[in-house]
Amino acid sequence: MAEQAIEEILKREYAAGFVTDIEADRLPPGLDENVIREISARKQEPGFMLERRLESYRYWTTLQPPQWAHFPHPEVDFQAITYYSAPRRKQGPQSLEDVDPRLLETYEKLGIPLHERAALAGVAVDAVFDSVSVATTFKERLAAAGVIFCPMSEAIRQHGELVQRYLGSVVPHTDNFYAALNSAVFSDGSFVYIPKGVKCPMELSTYFRINEAKTGQFERTLIIADEGASVSYLEGCTAPMRDENQLHAAVVELVALQDASIRYATVQNWYPGDEQGRGGIYNFVTKRGECRGRNSHISWTQVETGSAITWKYPSCVLLGDDSVGEFYSIATTRHHQRADTGTKMIHLGRNTRSTIVSKGISADTSSQVYRGLVRMAPGATGAKNHTQCDSLLIGPVAASHTFPTIQVGEVTAQVEHEATTSRIAEDQLFYLRQRGLSAEQAVQMIVAGFCRQVVQKLPLEFAVEANRLLAVTLEGAVG
Amino acid sequence: MDALLSIKDLKVANGGRQVLDGFSLTVGAGQIHVLMGPNGSGKTTLASVLAGREGYEVNGGSVTFNGADLLVLLPEERARKGLFLGFQHPVEIPGLANATFLREAYNTLHEGEDELDAADFLAMARRLLQEVELSDAFLSRGLNQGFSGGEKKRNEMLQLLLFKPRLAILDEIDSGLDVDGLRLIAKLIVRRRNEGASFLIISHNPQLLRYVAPDAIHVLYGGRLVVSGGADIAETIAERGYEWLGNAHDQERQGAVALAGSVGNG
Numbered sequence: 001m002a003e004q005a006i007e008e009i010l011k012r013e014y015a016a017g018f019v020t021d022i023e024a025d026r027l028p029p030g031l032d033e034n035v036i037r038e039i040s041a042r043k044q045e046p047g048f049m050l051e052r053r054l055e056s057y058r059y060w061t062t063l064q065p066p067q068w069a070h071f072p073h074p075e076v077d078f079q080a081i082t083y084y085s086a087p088r089r090k091q092g093p094q095s096l097e098d099v100d101p102r103l104l105e106t107y108e109k110l111g112i113p114l115h116e117r118a119a120l121a122g123v124a125v126d127a128v129f130d131s132v133s134v135a136t137t138f139k140e141r142l143a144a145a146g147v148i149f150c151p152m153s154e155a156i157r158q159h160g161e162l163v164q165r166y167l168g169s170v171v172p173h174t175d176n177f178y179a180a181l182n183s184a185v186f187s188d189g190s191f192v193y194i195p196k197g198v199k200c201p202m203e204l205s206t207y208f209r210i211n212e213a214k215t216g217q218f219e220r221t222l223i224i225a226d227e228g229a230s231v232s233y234l235e236g237c238t239a240p241m242r243d244e245n246q247l248h249a250a251v252v253e254l255v256a257l258q259d260a261s262i263r264y265a266t267v268q269n270w271y272p273g274d275e276q277g278r279g280g281i282y283n284f285v286t287k288r289g290e291c292r293g294r295n296s297h298i299s300w301t302q303v304e305t306g307s308a309i310t311w312k313y314p315s316c317v318l319l320g321d322d323s324v325g326e327f328y329s330i331a332t333t334r335h336h337q338r339a340d341t342g343t344k345m346i347h348l349g350r351n352t353r354s355t356i357v358s359k360g361i362s363a364d365t366s367s368q369v370y371r372g373l374v375r376m377a378p379g380a381t382g383a384k385n386h387t388q389c390d391s392l393l394i395g396p397v398a399a400s401h402t403f404p405t406i407q408v409g410e411v412t413a414q415v416e417h418e419a420t421t422s423r424i425a426e427d428q429l430f431y432l433r434q435r436g437l438s439a440e441q442a443v444q445m446i447v448a449g450f451c452r453q454v455v456q457k458l459p460l461e462f463a464v465e466a467n468r469l470l471a472v473t474l475e476g477a478v479g
Numbered sequence: 480m481d482a483l484l485s486i487k488d489l490k491v492a493n494g495g496r497q498v499l500d501g502f503s504l505t506v507g508a509g510q511i512h513v514l515m516g517p518n519g520s521g522k523t524t525l526a527s528v529l530a531g532r533e534g535y536e537v538n539g540g541s542v543t544f545n546g547a548d549l550l551v552l553l554p555e556e557r558a559r560k561g562l563f564l565g566f567q568h569p570v571e572i573p574g575l576a577n578a579t580f581l582r583e584a585y586n587t588l589h590e591g592e593d594e595l596d597a598a599d600f601l602a603m604a605r606r607l608l609q610e611v612e613l614s615d616a617f618l619s620r621g622l623n624q625g626f627s628g629g630e631k632k633r634n635e636m637l638q639l640l641l642f643k644p645r646l647a648i649l650d651e652i653d654s655g656l657d658v659d660g661l662r663l664i665a666k667l668i669v670r671r672r673n674e675g676a677s678f679l680i681i682s683h684n685p686q687l688l689r690y691v692a693p694d695a696i697h698v699l700y701g702g703r704l705v706v707s708g709g710a711d712i713a714e715t716i717a718e719r720g721y722e723w724l725g726n727a728h729d730q731e732r733q734g735a736v737a738l739a740g741s742v743g744n745g
Contacts, residue, residue, distance in 0.1 A: 426533070431570045434530050435584035435638070436558040445583065449575030449621060 016238035017271060020106045020211050024130070026085035029214060031078055033057060036184055039084050043153045043187075046160055056173035056183035063177045070369045070401060071338040073309050074245070076282065081247060083185045085212040086132040099135050103127075107135075107207065123203040123234075124149055126190045128219065130212050133188045138202060145201050147231075148193040152220050155191035162193055166224055170253035170290045170317070178249040179286045186220035186251065194229035194260075203459055205234045210246060210270070210281070219250040225260035227293060232263040232459055238270065238306070243279045245308060250285045258293025258320065263301070265458050266314075270306035277336030280308025287314035288344075291323035291352075299326040301457045304339060313371065315344035318352035318383075325354040328454040333366035333398075342372040342403075347383040347413065356387040359451050362398035373405045376413035383413040391421040392450050394443075483508045483545060483677050484529075484646055490539030491521070491528050498524045500702030501540070504679075506646065511668070511678040511691055515713065516699035517721040522681045523567065525699070526650045529679075530564040531557050545645065559588060563644030565635040567651040567681075571623040577634070578604060578618040581641060588642050604641065611637045612663060628655025636667055646677045653684045665690030685717045700724045 027038055036057050040050040065076065087103060099114070107114050107127055114127055114135050124138035126149065133151030142149050148159060156163050173183035190206040210217045225231055248270060254262050264287075273280025283306075289298035300314035316325025327343035345354035360368045374385045391400035406415050424446050432442035448455070455463050484506040491499040498521040506512050516522050528535050529542065531554035542549040544562060552560070572580070582600050595603070605615055611633040623631050632655055639647055649668075653661050661684070668678060668691050682688065688696065688710065696713055698706040698721070705724055706712055715723075 425570070427570045428572055430530075430532055430554060431566065431572070432580075432584075433554040434558050434564050434566075435580075435642070436555050436587040437584060438555055441583065441587070445575050445580065446572055449572050452574040452576070 016269060020102055022100065022102050022211070023088045024085045024212055025088045026082050026212060026215070029080050029082045031057075031081070031083055031185065035083055039185060039187065042084065042086075043156070045153070045156050048160070048164060049156050052168070052173070053184050056180050057185075059173055060177070060180035060184055063180060066177050069309075069311065070340055070403075071309065071367060073282065073338070076245075076247060078181075080214065081216040082212065082214055083216060083218070084187055085130040085215045087129055087211075103129060103135070106209065106211075123205050126151060126204075126206040128188050128190075128206060128208045128217075130187075130210060130215055130217065133190075142200070142202065142204075146195040146198055147200050148191065149204055150191055152186070152189045152191045152222065155222075159191070159193070162224065163191070163222070166253070166255055167220075167222055168253075170255060170288050171251050171286050175286060178284045179251050182218045182220060182249050182251040182286070185216075186218040189219040189221040189250070189252075190223075190233075190235075191221070192223040192231060192233065194225045194231045196226045197228040198226075199229070200231040203232050203234060205236070207236045208248075209238055210248065214244065214246070216247040216249065219248070219252075221250070221252040222255075223253070223262055223264070224255045225257065225262050225296075227257045228259045229257075230261040232265075234265040234267070234459060236267045236269070245273075245280060245282055247282050247284070248307075250287075252285070252287040252314075254289030254298055256289065256291050256293065256296035256298050256323075259295050260293060261297040261299075262289060263299045263459075264289070264314070265300075266302040266304070267458075268302065268304045268306055268310070271308075272306045272333075272337050273308040273335065275335050277308070280337070281306065283307035283310045283312065285310075285312040287312065288317065289315070289325070290317045291320050291325060291349075293323070294320040294349075295322045296320050297324045297326075299324075299328070299457070300343065301326075301328040301454065302330070302341075303454070303458070304329070304331040304341060307339070308337060310337075310339040310341055312341045313343055315346070315373075316354060317346045317348065318354065318380075319348050320352075321349040322351045323349055324352070327354075327356045327358070328457045329358045330361070330451045330454045331359070331368055332361040332363070333368055334363040335366060336364075337366045338368075339366075340369040340371055342370045344373040345375070345385055346373075347376045347380040347385070347410075349383075350380060351382040352380060353383070354385045356385070356389075357453055358387075358389045359454055360389075360391045360400055361394065361447060361450065362391070362400050363394035365395075365397050367399040368401070370400075370402045370404070372403070373407070374415055374417075375407040376410045376415065378409040380410045381412045383410060385413075385415045387415075387417045389417075389419040390450070391419075392447065393421065393423050482506065482543075483510075484549075484679070485543045486529075486540070487542070488540040489525075489528070489542060490537070491524055492536040492538055493524055493534070497538075498535075498702060499528075502699070502703055503540075504697060504704065506677050506679060508645070508677055509672060509675050510695075511672055511680065511693040513680045513682060513688055513691075513693045513696045513713070514699055515681075515683060515696060515716060520699045520721075521702055522699055523650055526564055526648045526679075526681060529557075529648060530554060530562065555587075558644075559590070561645030563639060563642060563647045565632075565639060565647060565649040565652050567654065569623045569626075569631040569635055571621070571625075573621045573624050575622045576618070577620055577622050580622045581618075581638065584638070585641055604637075607637050607640045610640060610667065612660075613637065629657065629660050632656055632664070633660070636664055639671065640667065643671075643674075644676065646679065647671070648679045648681070650681045651683075652680070653682055653687045658686070661687055662690060683716075685713045688713045698724060 126136040270281035331339045362368045370389045482505045486504045489502040
């Protein structure tokens with residue numbers, strides 16, 4: 001009977017799978033230098049940006065796609081992808097009132113109202129639709145505090161000096177295959193600058209939506225917290241249900257200067273593909289933060305429920321003495337999803353500390369990998385890391401793998417690693433059902449309990465959303 | 480008075496072994512019945528089958544609860560009808576806050592009534608925690624997570640007071656408790672009985688039985704009830720163990736002596 005109830009949940013549709021019917025200004029599929037010049041021209045970028053893009057592209061052409069993944073996937077045909085697609089609109093900068101109502105409606109349906117009077121209190125949103133940002137809320141209120149929160153393309157035009165100084169300084173285009181591709185063709189994302197001593201007065205949030213078929217999304221986000229500044233940022237992601245795979249190759253860079261603090265949270269719900277494993281997003285992402293200054297703090301929290309394949313390792317380079325890196329992750333997979341995720345904590349400064357808490361839940365025939373690196377460089381005296389990796393398997397064939405790498409070059413450093421793998425036990429289910437809860441509720445509660453340590457790290461508004469998402473996506477056949 | 484629980488000639492196999500072989504028992508509203516028996520005699524099997532645990536094969540007999548056929552219902556449906564099982568070994572669910580669990584279960588079990596808001600619920604839960612002598616900290620801890628044996632049993636009793644089931648089957652609720660804990664639990668059982676609740680208590684502990692003054696004591700042996708009677712049975716078992724029942728059981732099977740009587744319908 002428990003199996004039946006869970007079957008029901010498994011058949012639930014992906015709620016964000018609709019398509020918005022809107023005319024798009026798009027480039028034909030394929031990639032060469034002309035396409036890159038075209039992207040740069042459409043974005044009215046200064047010359048330095050085009051040069052960087054071309055350099056990245058030329059470097060990318062010398063690289064081969066990565067082969068190290070634990071799960072094979074069909075080769076991506078990079079000439080079949082459209083690299084730029086934007087909803088058609090009038091020229092010039094727009095206020096919220098000028099945004100196409102169909103776009104507003106799209107975000108409304110996704111639970112992200114963009115009208116400021118209807119918006120989540122205390123959260124400013126940048127809405128990225130395919131290759132462009134279509135709206136950013138509360139810009140004036142943030143500007144009054146000296147905070148810059150705008151689409152990356154706008155930052156390139158208006159804050160060129162900051163962009164030149166910081167873009168690519170944490171993830172250079174030479175970092176890896178997809179970082180090189182992103183540096184060549186990236187379209188939009190968010191730019192955040194918090195000036196010295198400013199505590200950002202609102203939560204910042206970017207909502208990424210892929211709409212067009214056969215289009216790749218190459219998001220580029222850069223967040224800089226100057227000395228003594230602090231900010232909390234959240235991104236969400238969804239895409240329509242389509243039979244073909246689509247590529248999302250993002251680069252996110254965080255820079256925290258002395259005494260600064262950045263909390264970066266992700267609720268990733270890209271279309272995961274259907275029960276047979278058709279379609280879904282390839283989510284190949286490079287995310288890295290640098291704690292450059294003394295006593296700086298970067299914290300990554302992620303709830304990964306979507307995508308056909310995820311490769312993602314939000315990392316921290318702990319350069320400044322006494323700096324702190326954190327990684328809290330929940331990854332859930334079902335059907336044929338593959339998630340290969342984890343983090344790198346690179347300890348360079350003295351007395352740097354890092355915490356890794358990874359919770360993986362695999363259901364059905366899905367598989368997961370935790371892949372992590374903790375490096376204690378020589379000279380990182382007194383550095384400490386604590387890692388905890390827990391896996392929960394639902395059903396008899398779900399799989400979970402852990403590949404931790406630990407490199408210690410400093411005798412005074414301390415590294416701790418704990419790992420567990422468990423299943424939802426029949427006696428746990430029975431206990432809860434004996435208290436009147438349905439099998440469905442029981443599984444949800446057990447899973448929510450398993451994830452609680454991480455969900456507690458999310459901003460309150462999103463913790464509720466995360467729990468709801470987990471409830472919809474987590475359950476699998478209890479074998 | 481109609482019986483709340485009526486078990487007739489129940490036969491249950493588990494893993495190829497016939498654990499219950501024609502078990503009958505009737506429990507009326509507001510009664511306390513005690514079930515004793517040596518290890519492996521089928522007491523926990525009976526509790527599990529009544530609560531609807533999967534993995535047992537019922538191959539004969541019937542069980543009605545409050546007029547309904549109990550055996551066709553899902554475990555959660557039985558719970559919603561007012562059947563509660565106090566577990567011998569309550570399971571740990573890490574990370575699931577006790578308060579969250581209690582509130583969800585309470586709202587499910589009291590569906591159709593006015594849902595308590597969070598503040599009212601918390602006030603009620605805190606009061607009941609005091610009754611079972613647990614600190615408020617037990618609300619925010621994971622369900623049974625790292626609880627001692629005695630604390631788990633007190634948390635089971637907390638649920639009994641909170642959910643107010645018509646019938647509570649308590650499987651060795653006394654194990655892991657000290658004398659004070661035992662006395663407390665007995666007091667709470669008696670109070671619930673005085674409010675009209677029924678109990679089927681599985682226990683070997685004559686101390687507990689003295690405190691709760693049961694309506695009847697039954698001894699399960701070889702898959703059937705072989706003796707039913709008053710407090711003296713518990714005392715005899717405390718003195719002599721279960722072995723003497725072996726003879727009684729054999730004789731009864733041969734039809735020579737009918738020791739087992741039907742007690743308890745009042």
